[in-house]
Amino acid sequence: MDIQKFFELSAGKWFSQRTSHHLAFKQAESGKSDIKIEMLSAQDPEVIKLCEQYEVDPALAWGGARVSWDGTMEWDQEKHAGSSVLVPIPDPEKPNEGQLLRDMGYAEKASVAGRYVMGSDDSFTLITEYETMYSEERIWFASENLRLRASILKRFGGFSMASFCSEIRMGVTKPQEKAADTAAKN
């Protein structure tokens, strides 16, 4: 699977259950989120703007995606909502790898590009190195309606967190409960 196909399969609305294992504290924290992933074409002004921000020729991008989320985590009970534009730039020498441009980092709010690799098992791995942090995330499909994500976070050279998300595709026109139920059966 190439990165474009991976993005296409990811497009849609998802109900995401997230759990973070805080490794040093030996504590787990859960959260839930609605996620929306919309495809963006190469001509989309947001794709072009992001390329320009990273000084990458927009002609190298086939497009990208806007990811929006709206959820809560157990410990703070606050709303976590936001959105981010993602634009993969495949490596000309290695078509299964490349840079992932983002207008907002997941773990820090500064813009930072990650490196992605599409594995031979159709998994997507994203490595992002921030100033004081390192994150590695693996996303894969158990079926077209169940997407899984596992990530680890290093801070100051040590692993601090391991997280896991299970994401069930929500129906667009059906009630959410019903759609999640159907998705879980596929």
Next chain:
Amino acid sequence: MDIQKFFELSAGKWFSQRTSHHLAFKQAESGKSDIKIEMLSAQDPEVIKLCEQYEVDPALAWGGARVSWDGTMEWDQEKHAGSSVLVPIPDPEKPNEGQLLRDMGYAEKASVAGRYVMGSDDSFTLITEYETMYSEERIWFASENLRLRASILKRFGGFSMASFCSEIRMGVTKPQEKAADTAAKN
């Protein structure tokens, strides 16, 4: 990495945090467990016995492991303790794949053999088909002291659960807290 190397790296004592996402209920459940993995040689009576039980020539086994666990899950607060002997039998045609013999299944208590594949990314994937269940588990090392496991369970043709474990190696002579703390920094 071959399966024997994977077992060798897994040997030791681990503190495991487990989270299960019940997909239809949209609920998460957490648990904690101490896990001990001991290597067994090809001459070990338990390895030979397990091969004989599955009618596999014991000469095909390089050995195996005994996995013991002792933990609790949130919902029932009961002790979950037990142990299982695992013996991988590599496929003569495909050295990275094979059968995994077990004297006890993870998801059901009947004996059942699974199929494993060592991936090119050094991950271990185990697929087990029970009578009314299908489980797929992926285990990989983030570092030599942090082992991650993600699994999905299908019942009656539909995904019912996605689980994730993060396992930190415990020091043998050091106090557990201290060892887990050290491991998390490696």
